[in-house]
Amino acid sequence: MKSNRLFEILMLLLDKRKVTSTELAKKFEVSVRTIYRDVEALSSAGIPIYTTTGKNGGIHLMDNYVLDKSVISNQEQDDILFAIQSLGTVPNLSRNDIYNKLSVLFSPNIKNQESNWLEVDFSGWHSSSNKETELFLQLKKAITTQRVIQLQYISDIGVESTRTVDPLRLLFKYKDWYLYGYCKIRRDFRLFKLFRINHCEILPQKADSYNRIPKPYINDYINQEALIHMELLFNIRAAGKVYENFNHQLIYREDENQLRVSGKLEKNHWFLSLLLSFGPDVFVEKPLSIREDLIKLHMKAINHFLD
Structure with a gap:
């Protein structure tokens, strides 16, 4: 409880630079003597905090002080700023404003570090609308x-x-x-x-409320009965697309010109459409039924253009 109070006192001082012991005692519902013991504890921890008496007296924080590793380690500061940078994935969030404020709050040296090493943009390559x-x-x-x-x-x-x-x-x-x-x-x-x-x-x-909401990101939606062992060969020029769409553990280098995908895969409409998108860069070695399905789909496409 005391550690939480010390941290909150420090946050208040970072914001206001000066508060009175009476204000802090009232806020945290403790005695003024307890507040002064907290001030001594912060000072012993290396925080440049001091007290003054008189009409404008109070508990002060040195003007040039910003939050540093005495409270949050350098690694923790980096992790927080990394998370803020990643928030750029969310539209309409003022990521840069938040990042700049925390950069000032943290160690002064962090302002001189490279802050633009990460950029995340999930908008489509061919989309210009909002x-x-x-x-x-x-x-x-x-x-x-x-x-x-x-x-x-x-x-x-x-x-x-x-x-x-x-x-x-x-x-x-x-x-x-x-x-x-x-x-x-x-x-x-x-x-x-x-x-x-x-x-x-x-x-x-x-909207209705739900007591138990299943997690949508657990991969339990795979139809186990539709899994078939497949042996697929891909031209090396399609390597990028292969690695984007197949489990890397199933991909092997067949030779200088080919990649092999070997393992159990789910046969469905999406999978057949994916294979069709490879055009001449895929060859179905096994099973023959998948090869026959692709031939039928290719012939249907040919007949569509010939009609």
């Missing part, structure tokens, strides 16, 4: 005010539907932002990829 930011802020408002939302949502196979959702949280997973909430149509907790939301409307009714 639609994503507006949607993000709209969903944030719905979550914080606990309002039901109505979405126009496009599924992974292109089917558009209207969903009424109790929004619970925004989640960044792998390369995309998701909305996690309770879908009243499906009567279940669901993830909605933000890029697939065509329209969002905040409704006046209050």
